[in-house]
């Protein structure tokens with residue numbers, strides 16, 4: 034085809050916007066060390082590392098799991114879990130826990146029987162790599178030599194952090210790009226979720242918050258020529274109500290947030306993405322304690338109504354809850370550490386089989402208060418804590434209880450106990466799983482017929498690394514120190530993951 | 541006067557077109573469907589204009605063609621020697637412009653010549669451009685659409 038010159042088309046102009054996506058290439062973690070061999074060698078000596086081993090297949094399914102104890106007949110529904118699992122593929126082992134491709138698990142609970150299904154998520158990223166029969170994309174902390182160019186964040190989307198069921202839709206959550214729509218029956222990846230025109234590929238957090246009325250609040254952190262925080266307000270029916278882009282200076286990783294009845298609260302650590310350094314995502318960040326932590330508070334009903342607070346430097350992943358006192362004071366909690374060594378070192382070292390310092394790098398339970406006059410204070414306990422959860426009915430309101438994993442028995446290598454924290458009495462109840470087991474996040478599931486905040490169950494997974502099997506626990510939330518009411522045991526071990534959710538129906 | 545005018549026309553003809561010009565062949569690969577159009581532009585290095593310009597400055601050729609799955613080839617005849625950088629995109633919804641999300645990241649497939657990529661921004665003109673040498677019959681600028 035031969036064409037003559039035409040009048041100017043808008044095409045050429047808009048291409049000026051293209052390519053605003055970082056291309057991560059060299060990583061300081063990339064050395065000649067053979068990570069897979071190093072991990073395999075360490076696993077022979079240390080059975081705890083089973084939690085970071087790639088599963089033996091891409092799909093799993095078992096009907097009628099063996100149940101130890103008595104499963105409560107009233108607890109029916111689906112417990113979903115997500116986490117990185119494909120740590121090894123095409124001859125390359127990931128160099129950070131956050132880089133393995135997502136792996137969705139469904140525990141279907143009905144009539145006192147539990148069925149299990151699991152599947153590696155067939156994202157476009159993994160599909161492209163399987164077609165090429167090699168790793169193509171560098172990730173959070175992994176360097177892939179001679180990889181494919183990353184033109185947009187979803188090119189490297191591994192959908193591996195969490196899972197959300199909202200208005201009948203099942204979403205596998207990442208945070209660097211879109212949420213992924215997953216078929217709840219087949220567990221197959223179906224497509225990237227767009228919340229509206231022009232929102233395709235805009236980052237969506239792995240930790241959206243759901244008000245008791247079903248309203249969904251979410252954020253995304255978009256790093257680029259300018260760093261921006263994306264704010265989402267989504268109706269109980271899954272429709273976008275409003276969105277805002279907030280420019281943030283000295284911005285970097287932001288994993289979680291909290292909501293009160295009236296506000297969104299963002300604890301922004303001084304972990305700053307520094308442009309111009311060509312490296313892996315996390316290695317492009319620098320810990321800058323001199324900046325301190327900043328708290329951004331945004332009104333739910335007006336995203337332009339924003340105020341800032343300052344706190345000492347701290348880094349953490351997860352919050353439990355937030356609420357507002359009558360005088361306007363905002364209180365919230367977070368599992369916090371003094372620095373970000375967890376994400377830089379411990380979560381990377383484990384991938385080559387090094388668990389030294391792993392437990393010590395986890396944060397402690399902390400409470401933060403923001404006064405209407407502009408003051409802020411932080412009260413950090415000595416209690417190692419991670420994966421805090423609250424009753425869904427208390428989101429944004431004053432909660433009495435927080436459930437989290439904790440350190441037990443002086444064995445601080447990892448979070449080994451399940452803790453119920455009573456904020457009214459400053460009292461803890463705990464169940465120590467003991468050596469040989471690694472518990473994961475347990476979520477609160479309310480039971481019918483009582484308004485007590487803790488009337489219900491805690492549901493979550495555990496890895497028994499000595500017997501090399503995983504199980505699903507159910508605790509009576511009012512008596513967690515008694516241990517699980519029942520555990521449904523899988524005939525195989527599952528890799529340790531991150532977050533789950535429970536739904537009384539399929540989704 | 542008559543003669544000298546003819547002579548001048550002849551000299552203009554001789555010196556302006558056929559001797560130095562060649563064909564600029566543009567290849568847009570990886571078109572994923574027959575839906576919509578493929579639009580493209582040829583940019584030249586232009587003082588004071590940042591590549592790729594947002595307002596069309598610095599472009600010397602533009603094309604629009606029906607999308608066809610696979611590779612689309614466009615030839616501009618009699619192009620003067622120089623450096624030419626290809627940009628193209630697949631306008632699947634026929635909006636006439638490349639769709640972008642709220643962050644400015646394109647949501648339709650786009651291509652740069654030489655499949656050049658940038659770091660935290662578009663690639664450099666030098667990495668995208670091909671050179672049509674003096675006396676060369678043609679040069680091919682090629683890029684794959686990435687969706």
Ligand SMILES: [Fe+2]
Pocket residue numbers: 194239240288350351531532
């Ligand atoms: Fe998380």
